[in-house]
Amino acid sequence: MINPGTRDSWIGVLGGGQLGRMLCLEARRMGYKVLQWTGGDVSGAAYLADLVLEAPFEAAAALDRFVHRVRVATVEFENIPGDLLEEIGRTLPVRPGAGAVTTCQNREREKTFLAAHGIPCADFHVVSSCQELEAGLQAIGGAAMLKTAEFGYDGKGQRVISGETPAEDLPALWADFGAGRAVLEEKVDLKAELSVLVARGPEGQVVTYDPAENQHCNQILDISIVPARLPDGVLSEAREIAVSIAEAFEYVGVLAVEFFLAGDGRLLVNELAPRPHNSGHHTLDACATSQFEQQLRAVSGLPLGDTTLLAPAVMWNLLGDLWIDEATPPDWSPVLGTPGAKLHLYGKTQARPGRKMGHVTFLGATREEALERASACRRAFGLPPVE
Ligand SMILES: Nc1ncnc2c1ncn2[C@@H]1O[C@H](COP(=O)(O)OP(=O)(O)O)[C@@H](O)[C@H]1O
Ligand SMILES: [Mg+2]
Structure with missing residues (x-):
């Protein structure tokens, strides 16, 4: 168990993107220290860690520093070399383990794993x-x-x-x-897309979050709506499937499971992410425990946190397309002037079309109110309302 607030409560994070950044923010609040090994030059998202290693993942000296400093290693990005995870695993707990991460890195291995465990997929x-x-x-x-x-x-x-x-x-x-x-x-005839975050601790304790209803634009997540506008039976089945996947991996940490709901009623697993997920960003503002705090708790062997949704939420992804030029964001007044809207920007210095630069969480007394607030803001940026 890694109790936060001690001199050596160091968490090692592999990867250098916005998920690591949000993990660092939660880690700092809780009194953990983070060593983030980015594997290369990063966009600015990583610089909230207490220590940053930019060396490539092959660098032996960086590996040495990493394993001597941290008590547990985790990933914020799935494409970390499997042999590095195995090497770190000889000295420290790696959570989630190398097996789960390398399975999720590769669609062939992922689909084969799901099929072997009788999990429905396309x-x-x-x-x-x-x-x-x-x-x-x-x-x-x-x-x-x-x-x-x-x-x-x-x-x-x-x-x-x-x-x-x-x-x-x-x-x-x-x-x-x-x-x-x-x-x-x-190619599935999609009625809806949804995702479930499940967290599992080292002793096998499991919690799930309310499923998110996800809308994509050009195959990039655009909007997540929680609670999802889908039948209770579908939502509870999705939660059960997510738990069974976490158990099949003997997973430790937060796992995201993306689903398709097909027009013919089939609920199919699309893909897995062995880490916190974009469709769980609302948990920072709308849940008793955020997905990042949950990740810290799970990998540290602490009690898992309460996943209760405290308010209906709509998350809107801010892509680089909204930027005026690569260094100039739009005027955020419409967002900041909206009650219940929380702006999150990831500190990336270069905007590009399709690049995830931040997100906004809209809270409301009801889901309809959160949806209206999101739609009004989107209109102010020339985008269609949420459907
Ligand atoms: N088999 C499929 N049938 C219908 N739509 C799909 C299918 N596979 C992917 N899509 C659409 O593309 C999106 C992105 O695909 P996904 O496999 O999740 O890849 P990634 O998120 O890694 O880019 C999905 O969320 C879905 O909207
Ligand atoms: Mg996906």
């Missing part, structure tokens, strides 16, 4: 050649999505293939996609 086929792509498309028998096995995020490394694509077009399509291995999955 029909999928691992493909490593044009012949396998053609066979997979035939087996799916309709529109499909081709996704690279590794390093995809925010819809990158994905391509929709229409069910009417002629077989003679496939060689060029496969060559152009340029992945050695990929996962081909049925």
